[in-house]
Amino acid sequence: MTIDRYELVGIFGSAVDAGVASLFVGAGLSAAAGLPTWSDLLGPLAAEIGVAGEFADLPLLAEYYEQNGPGRRPALENHLRNELSAYRTPAESHHLIAKLPIDEIWTTNFDPLLETAAADASVAAQDNDALDIGTGRRTIIKMHGSLSRYTPTTWTAAPVITRSDFEQYEDTHPRMWALLRASYLTRTMLFLGFSFADPNIEVLLRLARRYDTTAADRHLTVLRRPADPEGVQLHELRVRDLENSGVHVCEISDFSELTPMLQAITTRTRxxxxxxxxxxxxxxxxxxxxxxxxxxxxxxxxxxxxxxxxxxxxxxxxxxxxxxxxxxxxxxxxxxxxxxxxxxxxxxxxxxxxxxxxxxxxxxxxxxxxxxxxxxxxxxxxxxxxxxxxxxxxxxxxxxxxxxxxxxxxxxxxxxxxxxxxxxxxxxxxxxxxxxxxxxxxxxxxxxxxxxxxxxxxxxxx
Structure with missing residues (x-):
């Protein structure tokens, strides 16, 4: 059974009080700052390699683009950088997160909006950066790559974007994955800004299936419910899958609901x-x-x-x-x-x-x-x-x-x-x-x- 936003605020607030709360931020949070959706970001690549129509598996689309000829990986990274470099102003939701008294903020987002809003936080983007986390200072952990905060925009850590990047993540980022696994097993994690259309939802699904936490029943996520009636049944099956693995699900109809929810969480954790x-x-x-x-x-x-x-x-x-x-x-x-x-x-x-x-x-x-x-x-x-x-x-x-x-x-x-x-x-x-x-x-x-x-x-x- 899904939970409502009031229950979510209470559960996560109690975890913050106990000092065992972490936040995991997805692309939906940056949508309020005007950033493109994953399909808008990667969709144009399909035409360049002669693929017609919508391509549901976006990491696989990025994989095919990279494999389509020499120099395609730099071209892929340049495309992402050029599309995202104009977005430098955090939304209200980013500023609210900056006020939360938590020391771990995970994100799969490439943009630098979180660290711009929380200027006092350190940033861990390279795998070796995981060695310095846990020293008492709040850290924003950019597990899938990061763009610089300043112009000219550069990659401070290469993006995880293709299907191979996702499948090889444990090998290419062993310290980062080990830290995420430890946090998942010992903390209450709130996943915000994800939907089942987000390729990075795989991170949550993988953690939930591999590290079942039904006994502790500790994790939380906010997911957007599909407006299309044809997608509701599949959505409900996926939700049940998460809940059976110890992840409470709070459903919203639009990512715009995240800001008032974050406001309530921020107030609760004062x-x-x-x-x-x-x-x-x-x-x-x-x-x-x-x-x-x-x-x-x-x-x-x-x-x-x-x-x-x-x-x-x-x-x-x-x-x-x-x-x-x-x-x-x-x-x-x-x-x-x-x-x-x-x-x-x-x-x-x-x-x-x-x-x-x-x-x-x-x-x-x-x-x-x-x-x-x-x-x-x-x-x-x-x-x-x-x-x-x-x-x-x-x-x-x-x-x-x-x-x-x-x-x-x-x-x-x-x-x-x-x-x-x-x-x-x-x-x-x-x-x-x-x-x-x-x-x-x-x-x-x-x-x-x-x-x-x-x-x-x-x-x-x-």
């Missing part, structure tokens, strides 16, 4: 951190943050609060810290209070030594954006125009926004603007929970807010 935003009269806010602080004492000690020290953020932070101190569970690293460049504009005056103060030279938008990039959720209590900005910046980054609507002001307007309950933590929020955020009874509203926060923070249910 630190367990809640950003508290809002402003208003202290006396009016106090009942809200008192109740929220009491509820938060029951949440895991790994959870952290972040804020700019505004009225709502400081109110929840200081009250929760007070309660945790009373039972000996206070830790300053659970509370992060950020001060921006123009500290004189920051309010209110803090009346206790709580948490960890972080001083920056950043202006407000840049600071808030950098903080939100490491948060899973944003809680909105009352608030004004500054809070509205923070909500907008959070939504742009895929951060779940929970407006405590019954506190009024910005929180209420954010809640009113949602025609349907949004996704929180990769799953739709329960309509009743969303409705209760606006309940006039503070106890009911805070209970709903905590349920929504639990979901956004990916806290296990039950």
């Amino acid at each position: 630190p367990e951190r809640l950003f508290v935003s809002g402003s208003g009269d202290k006396a009016l806010l106090k009942p809200w943050y008192d109740k929220l602080a009491v509820a938060l004492t029951a949440r895991p000690p790994s959870w952290q609060l972040a804020s700019l020290g505004g009225p709502a953020g400081w109110g929840v932070t200081s009250r929760l810290a007070e309660l945790l101190r009373a039972n000996g569970r206070y830790r300053p690293d659970r509370f992060r209070i950020y001060f921006r460049k123009n500290s004189a504009a920051q309010a209110p005056l803090m009346d206790a030594h709580v948490g960890t103060a972080i001083f920056t030279d950043l202006e407000r938008e840049e600071l808030v954006g950098s903080v939100l990039d490491d948060c899973r959720a944003l809680l909105v209590i009352c608030g004004g125009s500054g809070t509205s900005d923070e909500v907008r910046w959070a939504l742009e980054r895929g951060v779940s926004v929970i407006p405590l609507a019954s506190s009024g002001a910005t929180a209420r307007s954010v809640w009113d603007s949602s025609n349907i309950p949004p996704d929180l933590g990769g799953r739709p929020c329960d309509p009743q929970v969303w409705h209760n955020l606006a309940d006039p009874d503070p106890d009911v509203a805070v209970m709903a807010a905590m349920t929504a926060i639990d979901q956004a923070m990916c806290r296990p249910r039950g």
Whole structure:
């Protein structure tokens, strides 16, 4: 049975938490950056060797092209380089992958878009490069060849493209294959951007059949379901083959669905951190943050609060810290209070030594954006125009926004603007929970807010 995207996000997120996750990227991910499909890339070669019509086995087509006369291998590599050299701007999906806290990113893609987006990562493209992997630095492993990031475009590692290249891979790249096999047997691998029309799907099929992992049931792939009804039966047989070998399959109708899925994965793999935003009269806010602080004492000690020290953020932070101190569970690293460049504009005056103060030279938008990039959720209590900005910046980054609507002001307007309950933590929020955020009874509203926060923070249910 296939899994849905919510299950995939949860399984892979748990693997990231455990430090055993790897990603394997196929050509479908680069399609969003405008790169040609495999058939568009290799199809024109058929006419050059006098083959009419579509040629389903593209590596075999490349093989025949290479065998068609002297100098054909350089011509094949030049064709690939010329067709791909214009594509140098990563898509949003590449930037999302760059944010994932994983140390192994495998790809069969020739293009340099992943390493352009993740400039801090090392690149392993030659077989001997496998010897340096595992030293603690994140690595992009280009197992089928690589084009350079800079002009003029050159091959930094020769492409694996013909049928012979695929069949001889274990002999020509023994270290790379051994490393891939080890990762497959010991990690949770997520295969993204593949379809059964992709010649590189053979890598996944070969691993699944040769290294059956049904006992661990650990691997994941996202596959595009064919639109053509005639292809559905064969697709379903192939899917069943993968699932019987311990690979969970999540089906999509188009590769454009990969970006929101990656956004959900990226958010899920951020630190367990809640950003508290809002402003208003202290006396009016106090009942809200008192109740929220009491509820938060029951949440895991790994959870952290972040804020700019505004009225709502400081109110929840200081009250929760007070309660945790009373039972000996206070830790300053659970509370992060950020001060921006123009500290004189920051309010209110803090009346206790709580948490960890972080001083920056950043202006407000840049600071808030950098903080939100490491948060899973944003809680909105009352608030004004500054809070509205923070909500907008959070939504742009895929951060779940929970407006405590019954506190009024910005929180209420954010809640009113949602025609349907949004996704929180990769799953739709329960309509009743969303409705209760606006309940006039503070106890009911805070209970709903905590349920929504639990979901956004990916806290296990039950």
